[in-house]
Amino acid sequence: MITRNYVRENAYYDSVTLMMISSKISAVEGVQNAAVMMGTDYNKRLMRDSGLLMDEHMDASANAMIIGVIASSEALCEEVLEMVNHELERKSGGSGKDELRAKTISGALRQLPTANFAVISIPGRHAAREVDKALDAGLNVLLFSDNVSIEDEVRLKDKAIDRGLLMMGADCGTAIINGVPLGFANRVRKGRVGIVAASGTGLQEVSVIVHRGGEGVSQAIGTGGRDLKDAVDGRMMRMGLEALMEDPQTEVIVLVSKPPSEVVMKKILETAGRTEKPVIGCFLGGDPKILEGSSVQYAETLEDAALMGLEALGHQVERNAPLDSELVSSIKRRIGENRTYLRGLYSGGTLTYEALWLMQPFLDELRSNLSMKGVLPLEDVEVSVGHTLLDLGDDYFTDGRPHPMIDPRSRVARLEKELDDPETAVVLLDVVIGFASHEDPAGALVPLLERANARGDGPVVIASVCGVEEDPQVLSEQIDKLKGAGVYVMETNAMATRLALAAIGGGE
Amino acid sequence: MKKVNQLFQEDLAVVNVGLETFYTSMRSIKVPTVHVEWKPAAGGDEKLMAILDRLK
Numbered sequence: 114m115i116t117r118n119y120v121r122e123n124a125y126y127d128s129v130t131l132m133m134i135s136s137k138i139s140a141v142e143g144v145q146n147a148a149v150m151m152g153t154d155y156n157k158r159l160m161r162d163s164g165l166l167m168d169e170h171m172d173a174s175a176n177a178m179i180i181g182v183i184a185s186s187e188a189l190c191e192e193v194l195e196m197v198n199h200e201l202e203r204k205s206g207g208s209g210k211d212e213l214r215a216k217t218i219s220g221a222l223r224q225l226p227t228a229n230f231a232v233i234s235i236p237g238r239h240a241a242r243e244v245d246k247a248l249d250a251g252l253n254v255l256l257f258s259d260n261v262s263i264e265d266e267v268r269l270k271d272k273a274i275d276r277g278l279l280m281m282g283a284d285c286g287t288a289i290i291n292g293v294p295l296g297f298a299n300r301v302r303k304g305r306v307g308i309v310a311a312s313g314t315g316l317q318e319v320s321v322i323v324h325r326g327g328e329g330v331s332q333a334i335g336t337g338g339r340d341l342k343d344a345v346d347g348r349m350m351r352m353g354l355e356a357l358m359e360d361p362q363t364e365v366i367v368l369v370s371k372p373p374s375e376v377v378m379k380k381i382l383e384t385a386g387r388t389e390k391p392v393i394g395c396f397l398g399g400d401p402k403i404l405e406g407s408s409v410q411y412a413e414t415l416e417d418a419a420l421m422g423l424e425a426l427g428h429q430v431e432r433n434a435p436l437d438s439e440l441v442s443s444i445k446r447r448i449g450e451n452r453t454y455l456r457g458l459y460s461g462g463t464l465t466y467e468a469l470w471l472m473q474p475f476l477d478e479l480r481s482n483l484s485m486k487g488v489l490p491l492e493d494v495e496v497s498v499g500h501t502l503l504d505l506g507d508d509y510f511t512d513g514r515p516h517p518m519i520d521p522r523s524r525v526a527r528l529e530k531e532l533d534d535p536e537t538a539v540v541l542l543d544v545v546i547g548f549a550s551h552e553d554p555a556g557a558l559v560p561l562l563e564r565a566n567a568r569g570d571g572p573v574v575i576a577s578v579c580g581v582e583e584d585p586q587v588l589s590e591q592i593d594k595l596k597g598a599g600v601y602v603m604e605t606n607a608m609a610t611r612l613a614l615a616a617i618g619g620g621e
Numbered sequence: 622m623k624k625v626n627q628l629f630q631e632d633l634a635v636v637n638v639g640l641e642t643f644y645t646s647m648r649s650i651k652v653p654t655v656h657v658e659w660k661p662a663a664g665g666d667e668k669l670m671a672i673l674d675r676l677k
Contacts, residue, residue, distance in 0.1 A: 125660035129640050213655040221636040221655035229631055234639030235659050243638050277624025293633045293652050356625040548646040
């Protein structure tokens with residue numbers, strides 16, 4: 114094996130682009146390992162530690178693009194270099210005549226003077242500077258970047274609130290404003306349900322269930338995961354809530370978050386107490402008591418929150434619908450002998466959290482890489498033990514690798530491991546579609562699922578698809594692919610979780 | 622009416638700074654969007670970047 118480095122100074126590319134290319138080149142036959150990264154100190158250490166960066170290139174600047182290849186021959190290294198060049202050219206060659214491109218926010222505003230929103234997704238340490246510029250120019254902001262300091266988050270939110278602007282984030286993945294999906298979001302219709310959420314896939318799941326129930330979303334405001342921490346004090350959730358309270362299109366409001374501290378909760382409940390509109394609170398992992406004495410109605414799950422929203426608008430809904438006992442029996446018959454454990458491989462963090470929340474009362478030994486009361490930690494997250502539910506979008510799994518919602522390869526690799534484990538009885542999956550998600554996440558899982566299904570004595574696979582028919586990946590097409598590979602597809606993550614639990618005899 | 626509530630009555634027009642995938646999504650549903658091809662100024666040197674900001 115030989116190692117080669119190619120360093121290109123002053124060539125900046127975004128991390129998702131480079132991670133997608135890294136995934137492609139590492140899959141080439143004869144390539145032991147390969148990566149393309151910007152030369153930040155952190156990335157250089159990562160590459161050096163995996164043998165991809167030679168000492169003589171450790172002085173490459175943060176503005177340099179570094180290609181590292183370990184392959185069986187010189188010719189193959191050259192081939193990989195060509196592949197990278199081709200991918201980057203293809204990307205820049207995609208500029209159409211009607212495309213609008215600028216170098217700076219002020220340059221962008223000269224081209225689009227009517228702009229009222231900025232979506233910012235650059236490396237966290239540079240993000241606050243651009244948010245300041247956007248707010249100064251009167252733009253509302255969705256700040257997708259993480260690794261922004263909490264002090265900057267508080268300062269930027271105060272600045273935005275002072276100017277009557279939204280500052281959603283940091284680490285805000287999803288929002289729907291005026292019917293436009295921002296970040297990772299689904300093409301749900303406009304309607305009467307307003308959402309404020311501190312979680313991306315939580316917002317997605319609620320909005321798609323509302324849509325499928327025949328209603329739509331007025332506004333779905335993301336706050337970023339830290340908004341309800343004491344330091345940030347629920348600033349954006351309270352601002353979003355107040356805006357929805359005053360919005361004539363919004364008739365019912367759904368709040369989604371992990372349970373905040375008592376102080377922050379009190380402020381949110383006080384704000385919610387000032388509206389006549391029904392407010393539903395899904396504080397996943399929180400006791401119903403946290404809402405006692407307030408006007409906010411308790412929703413146990415994301416599914417429940419969406420259905421309660423539909424109910425408040427006069428729809429007949431069935432909450433906690435009982436499972437089809439025939440279906441449960443037939444699944445149990447299909448599970449091979451001596452298979453006892455449940456393995457959940459999730460791409461959505463809040464969907465993992467919802468599944469853990471539903472399972473932990475019934476399983477004594479449930480393990481996860483996410484923390485929740487009643488759930489045990491894993492000694493090594495690379496190895497599942499007993500009943501294990503993993504959020505594969507968590508920091509450990511996405512360090513230098515693309516998120517599984519963008520690139521399913523890391524999840525496919527783990528799925529193969531779990532399907533081959535003789536102890537696995539049930540595999541539980543989420544498939545999240547919509548804007549910015551992978552073009553065909555179900556299709557990427559199918560070859561492996563078909564193979565496991567054909568074996569006949571393997572584990573059973575249960576999944577749900579978070580999305581709508583109008584999404585680019587088309588909900589029904591994703592469901593059909595999964596069903597064709599022998600997967601039991603349920604309408605919501607909560608239903609899939611309940612079925613998985615019943616299939617292993619939990620909750621009986 | 623509060624400024625945020627005024628925004629809810631407007632058509633969205635977006636400046637995208639960073640990941641190009643978000644720009645492509647916006648264009649696919651015909652939302653007016655400009656993509657800012659962001660690069661760290663001053664070679665990513667924090668001190669120089671702060672000075673440049675003050676000069677602007």
